[in-house]
Amino acid sequence: MTKRLYDCGNCPAYCCSYDHVEVTDADLARLARHLEVEPAVAERRFTKRGRGKGRHLRVLRHRKDKHFGTACRFLDPRTRQCGVYEARPSICRTYPGTGRCGFYDFLCAERRAQENPAYVPSFTRG
Ligand code: SF4
Numbered sequence: 001m002t003k004r005l006y007d008c009g010n011c012p013a014y015c016c017s018y019d020h021v022e023v024t025d026a027d028l029a030r031l032a033r034h035l036e037v038e039p040a041v042a043e044r045r046f047t048k049r050g051r052g053k054g055r056h057l058r059v060l061r062h063r064k065d066k067h068f069g070t071a072c073r074f075l076d077p078r079t080r081q082c083g084v085y086e087a088r089p090s091i092c093r094t095y096p097g098t099g100r101c102g103f104y105d106f107l108c109a110e111r112r113a114q115e116n117p118a119y120v121p122s123f124t125r126g
């Protein structure tokens, strides 16, 4: 098993600031069950049309975020935890897909440079 060299509990959740977190039909059905709403309601409330992989995608909606400008609407702005963890989309489950997370490496490098273990380098996308 690949050793995990990142700690999501020590990270402000950079990956949740991606504009295009895809929600497949299976993801939507899981989210709807978890939130106890009809899939059509979940789709309208929590997703929007986006683009990625050269095609149109159904993606998670965002809301304002203090670190990134915007981030996934399910990201708790205070705890930085996922509000639908058990029902999160497949892509969130598999990210980053290796033992290393580039965002976490970046975060650790910045914290070392600032000599501040709590430092959070912010950025806005776009
Ligand atoms: S950016 Fe990397 S370390 Fe941070 S929450 Fe996402 S996967 Fe975890």
Ligand code: SF4
Binding pocket: 013, 015, 016, 017, 021, 060, 072, 073, 074, 075, 076, 081, 082, 083, 084, 085, 088, 089, 092
């Ligand atoms: S569903 Fe959860 S893990 Fe996925 S982007 Fe949103 S807050 Fe992050």
